[in-house]
Amino acid sequence: MALMPVAGDIVDDVFRVEEEIDSGNFGAVYKVRDLLEHRTLALKVLKPGPHDENELRQRFEREASLIYSLRHPHVVQVYYYGQTQSGLPYMAMEYLQGTDLRSLLAHHGGLSEALARRITIEALAALHAAHATDIVHRDLKPANIFLVNDGDRGHVKVLDFGFAKALDGDTNFEITNAGTLVGTPAYMSPELVHKKNVGPQADIYALGLILAEMLTGEKVVDIANVYDTIVYQGSKKDIKLPRELKHSIFAPIIEKAIAKDLDRRYVSAIEMIDALRALQIEGVGGYTDDVPLTSAPPALGNADPAAHTRPRSDGRPTLIEVEQELADASTHHLMFDHEPTIDLPRDREAPRHHATAQMPAISRSTAEQLPAATRSITATMATALPDPPAEKERPAWVDVLSGILVGGIALAAIIYWLG
Structure with missing residues (x-):
């Protein structure tokens, strides 16, 4: 069964749950911090349960789309609506x-x-x-x-x-x-x-x-x-x-x-x-x-039910998406044709090759833009990759014979030059 948020959770990579402020039979309301806009909001989440989830979900999403379409100082404003990671519908509203x-x-x-x-x-x-x-x-x-x-x-x-x-x-x-x-x-x-x-x-x-x-x-x-x-x-x-x-x-x-x-x-x-x-x-x-x-609503008060808003300010992958990609990759026992691409310091730049498995495309510039937690995932991925094969050692007699040959040639050259 899907889990309701608790204090400390981060919903949709944006809303940090601070406390539950109200709860009913079908839903709960939380005080949350919007990490993108740096403001306090109220997050209303539909509870899982034995009730008619299909109808309640439709009603909940309907409410979100209807209020989202209204812009009026005496109507509570909905900023975003979507689903939690566990699949529960939510709407992020102004905190009153x-x-x-x-x-x-x-x-x-x-x-x-x-x-x-x-x-x-x-x-x-x-x-x-x-x-x-x-x-x-x-x-x-x-x-x-x-x-x-x-x-x-x-x-x-x-x-x-x-x-x-x-x-x-x-x-x-x-x-x-x-x-x-x-x-x-x-x-x-x-x-x-x-x-x-x-x-x-x-x-x-x-x-x-x-x-x-x-x-x-x-x-x-x-x-x-x-x-x-x-x-x-x-x-x-x-x-x-x-x-x-x-x-x-x-x-x-x-x-x-x-x-x-x-x-x-x-x-x-x-x-x-x-x-x-x-x-x-x-x-x-x-x-x-x-x-x-x-008021200044859209031409119609009915927002497209399929057009769920997402609190995203850019196109970066979320931490959850990166972790999922890594988990999927590890379960398939990755086999590399060559040494895979990894980001190293500039004085230790490694040659870049292509990995046959579908790894998340994380370049140096992208990694620098990712949140710290995501960058640490990238570093962990790099250090976990296999080391390149070590070179085989040559037999000792080969080195001795090479030294004698080089020395003889050098001695002949000196005698010829003095004579």
Whole structure:
């Protein structure tokens, strides 16, 4: 079974694992150091297990490609995605410090009207960017709304597009099977329950319920039985707001956002943003902060699933690739026709020959550019190669006879010169 990373591991030759920061049934998130860009990132890795790995893998890779295609300040950014050495899918994302909305509400209860409005508007701005590229989140909930502590006033990041659907008409992108519901029951829209006409309004429905929860500190749809919750969400009967919200200035906005009838619900995130901007909150007034409503994604929000990014800055072979080549070569019991090419100091340059086996082509210039660990592998390979055969010694009598002959010739030459 494939192994999950542990502290100290280097994933894909780039990400050094520092610590595990979160773990669930299907995946884990690690704090890692990007050795190429010298920055801290979060690495999300799919866990191996007895669950339906094929569907989860597709969903995981789908999420990576969808988020990678989005560029928006309120959507968590994915920089790379690929596979670990043991074959587990991963995505490298920006590292966020702060808390998710679920934890904030659990510890502090309801929020101020001004803060609830700002969080909702920033989350809607992220949804607007996704919807503009035909991406629907489909699992929006407080746990997927992250409040970043950036040392100033904080901002929202929308997370986890694992159940996201691309509205491109291609049914191949519908990963979950016909018998599987998508989403979290307490925030699930009627169209998600019935799996019909699922579009941007499903996200608006969920965010309307989240807004109400931020104002009261309690879930609006809080039914213990999951089956009853799903039946309630799928019914045509509208949800009644809690008593403390009925006369709130937010009531008309929330009621329109969570209307069961699509014709009475907000059509777009922008429409709901405009309504929230216009609210005159006591002591605060309307919403005047700038909120980014544009994004710069590719022409389509659907990245090519086959076009996995790789965190490579050059074409050098990785240490793992070199080690694999050497291992493959050693298992084939290399036989050399001549002395193989090895890199030696300049004053000991050896003649270069060709080896019949397929060794990694590592020249002097390439070896100098390789990481230290890779260069040590190259040196080890050179010292392990067979020495050239020693020359055979000549018999002693040959040397004696040669000396007598040379001496006689020299003596005759001297006598002739004196005479």
